[in-house]
Amino acid sequence: MSALPYTRFELLRTVRNRRFFILSLVFPVVLYFLVAGPQRSNRDLLGSGISAPLYYMVGLVAFGTMSAMLSSGARIATERAAGWTRQLRISPLSPRAYFRAKVLTAYLMALLSMVVMYVCGATLGVHLPAGEWLKMTALIVIGLAPFAALGILLGHLLTPESIGPALGGGVALLAFVGGTWFPLTTHNFLYSIAQFIPSYWLVQASHVALGGRAWDLKGWLVIAAWTVVLTALARRAYRRDTGRL
Amino acid sequence: MPGRELLACPGTHLETPAAIEARSLSKRYGSIEAVRGIDLEVTTGETVALLGPNGAGKSTTIDMILGLSEPDDGAVSVFGDTPAAAIGGGLVGAMLQSGALIRDLSVRELIAMVASLYPQPLGVDDTIALTGLEEAASQRTQKLSGGQTQRVRFAVALVSNPRLLILDEPTVAMDVEGRRSFWETMRELASRGKTILFATHYLEEADAYADRAVLMAGGRVVADGPPTRIKAMVGVRTIRATLPVAEVAELTRLPGVTAAERHGQAIVLSCSDSDSAIRALLERFPEASDIEIAAAGLEEAFLELTAAQSSLGAALPRSLRAGAQPS
Numbered sequence: 001m002s003a004l005p006y007t008r009f010e011l012l013r014t015v016r017n018r019r020f021f022i023l024s025l026v027f028p029v030v031l032y033f034l035v036a037g038p039q040r041s042n043r044d045l046l047g048s049g050i051s052a053p054l055y056y057m058v059g060l061v062a063f064g065t066m067s068a069m070l071s072s073g074a075r076i077a078t079e080r081a082a083g084w085t086r087q088l089r090i091s092p093l094s095p096r097a098y099f100r101a102k103v104l105t106a107y108l109m110a111l112l113s114m115v116v117m118y119v120c121g122a123t124l125g126v127h128l129p130a131g132e133w134l135k136m137t138a139l140i141v142i143g144l145a146p147f148a149a150l151g152i153l154l155g156h157l158l159t160p161e162s163i164g165p166a167l168g169g170g171v172a173l174l175a176f177v178g179g180t181w182f183p184l185t186t187h188n189f190l191y192s193i194a195q196f197i198p199s200y201w202l203v204q205a206s207h208v209a210l211g212g213r214a215w216d217l218k219g220w221l222v223i224a225a226w227t228v229v230l231t232a233l234a235r236r237a238y239r240r241d242t243g244r245l
Numbered sequence: 246m247p248g249r250e251l252l253a254c255p256g257t258h259l260e261t262p263a264a265i266e267a268r269s270l271s272k273r274y275g276s277i278e279a280v281r282g283i284d285l286e287v288t289t290g291e292t293v294a295l296l297g298p299n300g301a302g303k304s305t306t307i308d309m310i311l312g313l314s315e316p317d318d319g320a321v322s323v324f325g326d327t328p329a330a331a332i333g334g335g336l337v338g339a340m341l342q343s344g345a346l347i348r349d350l351s352v353r354e355l356i357a358m359v360a361s362l363y364p365q366p367l368g369v370d371d372t373i374a375l376t377g378l379e380e381a382a383s384q385r386t387q388k389l390s391g392g393q394t395q396r397v398r399f400a401v402a403l404v405s406n407p408r409l410l411i412l413d414e415p416t417v418a419m420d421v422e423g424r425r426s427f428w429e430t431m432r433e434l435a436s437r438g439k440t441i442l443f444a445t446h447y448l449e450e451a452d453a454y455a456d457r458a459v460l461m462a463g464g465r466v467v468a469d470g471p472p473t474r475i476k477a478m479v480g481v482r483t484i485r486a487t488l489p490v491a492e493v494a495e496l497t498r499l500p501g502v503t504a505a506e507r508h509g510q511a512i513v514l515s516c517s518d519s520d521s522a523i524r525a526l527l528e529r530f531p532e533a534s535d536i537e538i539a540a541a542g543l544e545e546a547f548l549e550l551t552a553a554q555s556s557l558g559a560a561l562p563r564s565l566r567a568g569a570q571p572s
Contacts, residue, residue, distance in 0.1 A: 005361035013349040083344030087401065090311050091362045092335045 057121035076155025262325030294451035338407030
């Protein structure tokens with residue numbers, strides 16, 4: 001069966017959910033203007049070579065898109081609690097199509113969050129050539145792959161009560177370690193951990209503005225490794241999770 | 246009603262395999278043996294009630310038929326194929342026990358969403374009309390009453406236009422009116438040749454709507470036959486009386502009595518025919534006092550049957566089964 005009509009309804013449900021709007025759209029925008037607003041004329045944020053409006057724009061894109069990707073976990077947890085996942089299992093919707101719908105919905109929500117932040121960035125004077133906008137967006141889209149799997153994994157492990165705090169805390173921590181709030185240089189104690197965390201590489205996408213490659217080989221490997229591991233775990237969690245709640 | 250012709254099954258083949266065929270199906274959860282080797286065959290077009298108290302293994306059996314859980318032992322086929330294949334082909338619609346609905350969609354949207362997953366669904370409007378949801382159609386699912394929610398869950402099972410419809414305690418949260426119109430729809434579906442298996446712990450529902458009732462208790466099938474026969478079997482009454490002198494063995498031999506127990510000064514008789522039993526009791530023991538006759542609850546009746554089965558071996562259900570399905 002084609003999963004497209006199903007995905008359409010998934011999207012409809014998601015955009016009608018108030019929690020999604022607050023966490024993935026409103027919250028990053030408010031934080032952005034609070035943090036980057038006062039520093040809008042700073043052309044070189046803490047020696048990173050990147051202007052404050054651009055750095056924080058990408059930092060908060062990382063925050064908002066991670067929230068958007070992981071919010072699929074919250075939807076899955078509530079669907080499981082309602083017995084809906086079992087209802088889907090006794091329909092012809094294949095597991096593959098189910099995952100495709102979840103991932104596609106999460107990505108479209110992440111893109112929406114991204115576009116909103118780009119517009120905010122532009123109002124604070126972020127200016128990049130079209131090619132760099134595209135390159136940056138492509139890197140972020142790729143860097144979000146592990147979070148698509150993580151959302152599905154958490155959704156099949158946690159209850160609707162526990163997933164809210166887990167996602168809220170998790171995104172805040174990942175954003176902090178990833179460098180959303182300040183650039184992580186090799187001198188920073190967080191750097192040695194951060195370079196193995198996918199959120200760091202999301203924030204690093206802003207380095208396209210410096211020319212050259214924003215990600216080195218390590219970046220690609222970290223993203224690929226997390227994606228493979230989390231996808232395998234998510235698949236396992238889905239398979240085991242057939243019982244009544 | 247619009248769209249009824251859509252419900253008809255395309256062509257009936259004489260050689261079609263059984264809608265459900267389960268052989269020595271077993272499932273255990275930890276130390277609990279939920280289902281202990283049951284055999285169940287449901288032929289195409291039949292309406293079968295899976296009757297039993299809570300914990301009898303009905304839902305576990307249904308889960309295995311639907312492929313939601315793997316049997317530890319035995320096998321089940323649906324239309325001659327694996328449950329997964331039958332479900333993949335959209336042949337089965339089911340209303341599971343104790344489910345809720347996902348939120349942020351209208352009733353119509355939710356039904357359309359489910360319809361989009363099936364190869365030959367019913368029309369969304371036809372389904373809404375069949376389940377009496379016209380007034381609730383544009384409401385969000387989280388704003389529905391308990392009875393409306395059950396109807397939507399029924400609609401979700403129905404919109405797939407399945408050949409086999411499986412319903413696990415479908416009327417539990419319904420009001421009287423909801424129940425009545427629900428069973429009316431079920432009758433209509435049965436007359437269109439749908440195969441229906443429903444689990445219930447209401448004897449009356451099995452009696453009124455099923456061609457056949459399969460009685461489960463303690464993870465086993467304890468009886469399988471026409472609902473009237475099952476009704477007679479579980480229509481147990483108990484007589485309680487104060488009677489200090491009588492021997493239990495003697496009481497058990499009274500006509501119409503299936504079992505007797507003594508609790509101090511009091512006796513309790515389980516009766517298949519309480520009228521004969523009370524006459525015989527008073528004739529034999531005129532001093533019996535404080536007499537109460539009560540209809541046993543279904544739970545008690547089920548326990549009685551399970552006990553009878555374990556003491557008689559499997560003789561009871563087998564004889565019933567032979568009587569129920571002359572070949």
